[in-house]
Amino acid sequence: MRSTLSGSRLGGALGRSALVLCVAGLSFGVVGQAAALDIPGVVWETNDTDPPIGDPSAAKGGTFYDYITSYPLTLRLVGPNSNDAFAGWNRSFSMNMSLILRHPTTDRYIPCMATHWSIQPDHKTVYYKLDPDAKWSDGQPVTADDYLFTNEMMRSEHIVDPYYNQYWADHFEAVEKLDDYTIKIVGLYESWRPMEDFGMFPLPRHSTQLGPDWVEQANLVPGVVQGPYVISEAVSGQYVVFSRIKGWWGEDKRYFKGMYNVDKIHLKVISDVNAAFDFFKKGEISHYTVTSARRWATELDFPAVKNGWVHKKRLFVDWPQGLYGFAMNLEQPIFRNKDFRKAIQYTFDFDELNNKLMFGAYYRMASCFEGSEYTNPRLKPYGFDPRKAREHLRAAGFTKRGRDGIFVDEYGQRAAFTFTYGSKSLERHFTVVKQKFRRLGIDMVLQLLEPGTAFERGLERQYELTLMSRTTNFYPSPKQYFGSVFKKTTNNNNIWSFGTARTDSLIDIFEKDMDRGNRIRAMAAIDSIVQDEAFYVPFWRGPYIRFLYWDYVRWPAFYLPKRTEQYLDWQVFWVDEARNTRLAEAMKNGTSLGEDLEVDADPYGVKARLESGDNTSVLGQ
């Protein structure tokens, strides 16, 4: 899957995607108010009443084993090659902690590097009081200067990172130091989420030699970090070990209690996910995320599972899904006809694919903002309905069947189009779809291209039907997909060439209106319009994390916070040494610990909600 303009790099820029914040229009039930500390007119806010993110009773210590698919090309988090899978771990464990967090379960702001904040009425300026306890891994304090340095460094050409350069140029007007522990950040535009749009992480001025050779120099040197882990060992091509800093400054902070529990995280390089599964079965890694529905359904009855040595869990989480489905090109004659588009919607048989090819593991999407609070809850997917499909085909002029069984209209035009895609692994789904279409009189010609070319064909609108697949941030970004300004040009995410004055004004409300209710209503309207225009056939999603772990790994009762995209977003697990001994004993004697039969975990009611046909995500609790 290609990430978009709002892909994983943005997450990096703001901390990490799961740590990114939040809604200004949100009401803060329990926000503590401190007295104005030193700036006149500034009312400081904080939050010291939400529950901790993890389980405070978690034990510290032990080693956790996992894998990465390739050895990192660099240990930097900025500059060339700094966005691979390892960087995800690196960000998550050691660096890029943002000023404040959005609590991943309650959705409210909580302190992180800053203890207090104050959003100004201009919707651009935010004041922060930094935590005076915060220390770099070399013992130096984290101060306002480090934020000024971030602002300098991210704009510098020495980092050879056009993405960050551009991001900074597009978002920040100024970063000012008021005293050593107070800063002011001014954004370039009004925003209803200024702490998210203009969020920042510190970089250590005292240990960075920013210059033309910085990229080279910092390449393989573990950086000085503010997070709880440092890279303690790295053997090229084999493994990387993160070690927890003894007496890390954040250890006793309210929201970090019960997080970052294990002493060592050992990341083995295993290039193939299937091989990694075998490593897991041998007990060489502690945890394994199962991405294949077939594996989940058919390969997880190995003895260790039966003996209760390994647990399997399907945890339902509440994280938005991006756009994923068929996209029709409205510039192509055949898809200019709305009835034909609707005929396609009704001919697409998700249930057959899901039940016959995917073990019934997925849920159909209906909205283009699926799983976010901006989903229109009244939207229902079209669903397979050949009768309605036929009505629309007729209305589109396709009234008689040609000699090959494909419908033709009175001008001899066939109900046929080419489907351009780059995903070979989905080809078996598409051939089944093709057969279904064919039987019902529509000819879909399959055209598999090299993934990059297929992606470009989409952006350049050189296709009739294509596969749209985009990840999303916590907040949807409708403009890049539906803004009519992008119709005039190509090479953008408005790949269907859609946009009307009406949707433009609705998008404007979403981007600028400070009232959350107005924004939600506007987005619901966009959602309905897009569904009615029928140029996007949403596919499916699995709003859960399927994972396996050995018995010595323990989790809080809720496993992971509600807003979790991947399990490493929040390190709330711990290693239980007593259970480790017990497990070793049981494995030696071949005794069973009793199979864990509770596979599904739904602490946030996501599964229950989906099965009642509700696709929305509820903000807060």
Added chain:
Amino acid sequence: MWKFQLDPVTAKRFQRFRRIKRGYIALLVLATLTGLSLFADFIANRRAIFVWHQGKAYFPTFTFHTMAEFGQKDEFGFDDLEADYVTLKATLKEKGGGFVVMPIVPHDPYEPDFNYPEPPPNPPDSRHLFGTDSQGRDVFARLLYGFRISIFFALSLVLVGQTIGTTIGALQGFLAGKFDLFSQRFIEIWSSLPFLYVVIVISTFVRPSFWMLVVILGMFQWIGITFYMRTEVYREKTREYALAARSFGASRRQLIFRHLLPNCITPLVTFTPFAVVAAISTLTGLDYLGFGLPAPTPSWGEMIDQALQSENRTKIWLAIAPFSALLLTLFLVTLIGESIREAFDPKQYARYE
């Protein structure tokens, strides 16, 4: 037109080939299989071969008949979908009023069969003797149609390639001089292009069709044979019979096609079977990599790709079918090639010490 007369030596060689049992039998088997594959639509198909329904005869193999024509309806009440001949056969058997002749294997290589409790691929059983693939399609049907495509692709490609190659090689040898010099340099450059990559690059822009693939691969296929034809013609044109023909006033065309080529046929005949082997392997390889014929064309490469998917590693029938078919075909062609080579070997009675 010119009369292409085999010289007696070559004719003798073909007789010798017939006497090499293994090669001759392999040729017969392969020819039979190829011939049979032409009738694949009558061997494995969802459409009936013949329907006798209410006093009317139908031959639906290549034509589309709606359900309405046989009084059928699907579960949504549509009667203009394609007729379901398997059900029709059962109904007619029960109620009379006609009969249906179905192919031996009542499956085509495209339609998924989802009438199993488990998702596909499903192991071989009485309904699908070779099992179904990961889309629920009949493996035997795909194998059969895949064979037809492979073999005819290979034959077309080799025909195109060897024709061009022979012509160019012969011209080089015959004209010699500047033409030979420059065309030989061109061939050297051209042959250094890695053809597989060229095809892959082209495939990233367009999904090639059967003939397009023949043309693209044909652009590289012809090179190999030119070297042999060139040297053969170089040698043959100085022989007395060629000089004699020339002195009798034979035209260039007559000289090349009537006199020289029949005497240069040895490399062509001996290399062609191996070119077929290479062509089949190339198509299979391209399909395996996903750069060959577009889905859902039945193809051995695609079948092998499925079989090698890690999620199918326990689905052994997916691997057995295409691998044994590929093995058998290549074995047969190689046998033929070996035998031809032996039959055409001038050192028939040579002794090595």
